[in-house]
Amino acid sequence: MFTSINPYTQKTLRTYRVDSASAIERKLRQADRAFADWSALSIRERADYLRKVGQYLTDNNQRYGELMTAEMGKTLREAVSEVDKCAATCAFYADHAEAFLADQLIDSDAQKSFVTYQPLGPVLAIMPWNFPFWQVMRFAIPGLIAGNVGLLKHAPNVSGCSLAIEEAFRECGLPIGVFQSLLVDVPAVDGIVSDKRVKAVTLTGSGRAGSSVASIAGREIKKSVLELGGSDALIVLADADLDNAAEVAVKSRMQNAGQSCIAAKRFIVDKSVKKSFTERLLYHIGQIKQGDPTDDATTMGPMARLDLADAIERQYQATLAKGAKRLAGGERDQCNIQPMLLDKVKPGMAAFDEETFGPLAVLIEANDEMDAIRLANQSDFGLGSAIWTQDLDRADRLARRIQAGSVFVNGLMRSDARIPFGGIKNSGFGRELSEAGIKEFVNIKTIWVEKP
Missing domain, CATH: 3.40.605.10 (Aldehyde Dehydrogenase; Chain A, domain 1)
Structure with missing residues (x-):
């Protein structure tokens, strides 16, 4: 049964x-x-x-x-x-x-x-x-x-x-x-x-x-x-519209309680704007309202099963144990987990290397645009990705260097009947x-x- x-x-x-x-x-x-x-x-x-x-x-x-x-x-x-x-x-x-x-x-x-x-x-x-x-x-x-x-x-x-x-x-x-x-x-x-x-x-x-x-x-x-599935990178360059980028990043990561293969999971941010971007992320995470998913006021429901909540909690704790810093969330009541944001995440940590299928976002600092591309590609996955910049020529050049099935520039990563969907690598x-x-x-x- x-x-x-x-x-x-x-x-x-x-x-x-x-x-x-x-x-x-x-x-x-x-x-x-x-x-x-x-x-x-x-x-x-x-x-x-x-x-x-x-x-x-x-x-x-x-x-x-x-x-x-x-x-x-x-x-x-x-x-x-x-x-x-x-x-x-x-x-x-x-x-x-x-x-x-x-x-x-x-x-x-x-x-x-x-x-x-x-x-x-x-x-x-x-x-x-x-x-x-x-x-x-x-x-x-x-x-x-x-x-x-x-x-x-x-x-x-x-x-x-x-x-x-x-x-x-x-x-x-x-x-x-x-x-x-x-x-x-x-x-x-x-x-x-x-x-x-x-x-x-x-x-x-x-x-x-x-x-x-x-x-x-x-x-x-x-x-x-x-x-x-994937571990999609969302790259925020120094000239990005930070207000828009932060709002879309939180929506991408936290919709469906973070249970989306094409969600933005790794926020790779130019170090010159990381502090400002983080402040905006925390604001939008703070606006999320959890509760009864049938209530119109609720904007994020529970995770789908207890074992799935267990899995994301293990990844969260393992990443903290390797030196990441907690900025928000992590409290849990059965399948309901408060939206989580971790800083100082690096390769070798669970939340960088693995697919995280739940309401967990991580911040990764990049020295410049090429470092951001390197970090984005340092993954066994290659489903989707995003780049935020006001220079569209730059976006075109960098998008071609990302190892993924799709790259969204200044927009929400998603599937759409009009465009092909799928990935490479794992x-x-x-x-x-x-x-x-x-x-x-x-x-x-x-x-x-x-x-x-």
Whole structure:
């Protein structure tokens, strides 16, 4: 059984029966059968279904938002916004999928040669709990419009969200088997990835989980996409707009109780403005209001599980033990942790070297811009990053030197349907969203034609 626990109250919400071997087999069989008919539809026909899904999500955003808040603790405002983002992504791909997947004529010595993009089949998605709808939908929407069918293995603590997403697709008339939720635990994943009916796998999660799934997919010679988190650097140069930079830095780090792979986690600040920037950070951290995540006045809810709160507390204490200085936060009541800010953080400390998945921000002093770039790149991760400067030519030059999948200049690091999302190094490989994302799980087929 899977148990869903409200992280704010610690009360059990519901238990869910794990799928049996026969239930898994039935769902795999349904996915395999559904693919033949679903992939035979035109892109426009599939897009029409997804437009309906987008409208359904909009119509039910409050209900689904309340479910997310109950299961993993994010504020209701954040949860409803997440559902709306999924709805907007449905509209984006419905509008652009035909152009993204249009045949591409190639100039060659053939009478005619072109590239066509065709779906692969059932794709397994192994998804985390921190954005229970968005993480799933950013895989499912482009994948389904491309003609694939989806199988979701969600995190056990958000099983209600997993079934609700399946409900949304079903209520909008998608044929049986086109999108199914699998309530399975980790030991069952190997067999599902290995099953010949599953053609590809995508995972968002820890490095350990990514390594395990990628090894299985590699053994079975199947395509995989991995998004494995990050330790994103936010660089503040001497000429930055410090007021704006500090406000956005705190929002980036503390939204969703700091449980975001693309959150700004390491604030690397030019030493000439570090004192002024720190004062502004402390002001904005002080404005955060914790409490009941269903209360409109609350701006930061609890962490999603007790074990996750334990983990961030260990990293916080380990970093202090290595010589970092506490500037704010650290008090804890079960899953509720006061927003933390540490100064004098250096390489070799847990909060510098590891991904910190919770409300912990750290200050790192840089001597100049090149030292800032060096510190940003001194990481095993490479998901996102940010640079704050008023010199856009300088920003362009430095952004190209950062080892990451994305660099945001003078703005909030985020995922967006219009731009590719993904990382390098231990942050994974492959891309989600935009045109790049819809082409990850298609057969890029060359067709060469000569006269008989």
